[in-house]
Amino acid sequence: MQFSYLEHVDHELLPTIEIVWEVSRVFHADSDLYVSSFYQQLNELKEHSGLAQLEGVEKLRALTRAFYWQLGFSKAPEPLLSSKRVLIDRAIRLRTGEPFTLALLLQEAANHFGLVLELIDFPDYPLLRFDHDQHSYFVDPASGDLLRGQQVQERFEDATEGGESFSWDKLEAADQKIVLVRYLNEVKHALISDRRFADALTTVHMLLAILPDDPYEIRDRGYILEELDCNHVAVDDYQYFVEQCPDDPSAQLLRLQLENWTTPQTVLH
Structure with missing residues (x-):
């Protein structure tokens, strides 16, 4: 499975938002x-x-008001992740999304109005960070609230x-690679939460296009393959x-699981 638009993210050849659009088109x-x-x-x-x-902060405040009130975007109401709140096209359709997805949409809206918002890889x-007149302002994408440094700390x-x-x-x-890995x-x-395991497997292939041979993504691929009843393939992962x-x-648990899979079972008659 080839995802050429993900193979060169270290060089940032395409805008991040265009790659995110492409991810949605896959599904x-x-x-x-x-x-x-x-x-x-x-x-x-x-x-x-x-x-x-x-201009400046006044423009940013007006934009966030428009984004969350006129356009009607809001944080996802569900306590659990759902693909309809993460995939960016579904968030547009439903007007609700997870904070990361809202951050990407608000960043693109700001770009449309000539404002530069930088995405910060935060716990x-x-x-989103906005620099103006030697000051930095931070936007909480869940609400649109503007935060100053002490609040962020x-x-x-x-x-x-x-x-x-x-x-x-x-x-x-954050650089493009960090943003896309976290988003994917x-x-x-x-998708795993939605039990859409075939689509989740596709997403792992996307991540492996960015992070070839990453052991954690390969472990997750094994888990998804197991859920798809492909244990014979999951073993290798x-x-x-x-x-x-x-x-x-998790390695010790997987060792025990692998031993159970490879140990012949005694059949009682």
Whole structure:
């Protein structure tokens, strides 16, 4: 399975949003319909909202109000991941999404209005950073709220439960590879949650196009293959993971599972 648009993300040859659109097209034949409607709504907003005449933070505040109120986007109401809230075309269709997906949509909306929002790879879910007049403002994509530095630090400490030291370099923009790996992992886990295992397997192949031979993705491929009743293929993936990551907590469980699969069963008559 080939995904050429994912093989060169280290060089950032394509805009991230275009790659995310391509991911949605793999799973939904009507994806372009919702992508087109999103840009149409942004064009209508540009014509009628007066946003184009604003600048700086005032423009950012007006844009977030329009995104969450006029366009009606909101955080997904379900406590569990669902692919209809992660895949970006479904989030457009339903007007609700996970914070990461909303961050990508808001970032693209800002770009449409001449504002540069950088995605920050943050614990729990990403934030968006806007730099203006030697100040940085941070947008919470779950709500559109603007945060300043102290609020961001407090959020980091809450998300990590004090287990990780905060530093300002954690607020640097994430590169395309980090963004796509994190997004595709959300897609993968959402599809597994939906029990769409064949689609989840496709997502693992996408991740392996970016991270060839990654033992954790290969382990997840083994799990999905097992769910698809392909144990004979899953064995190789589990074995690879155990060899590459022998000290991982899940490796011991997989060793026992592999032993059970390969040990002949006694048949009682």
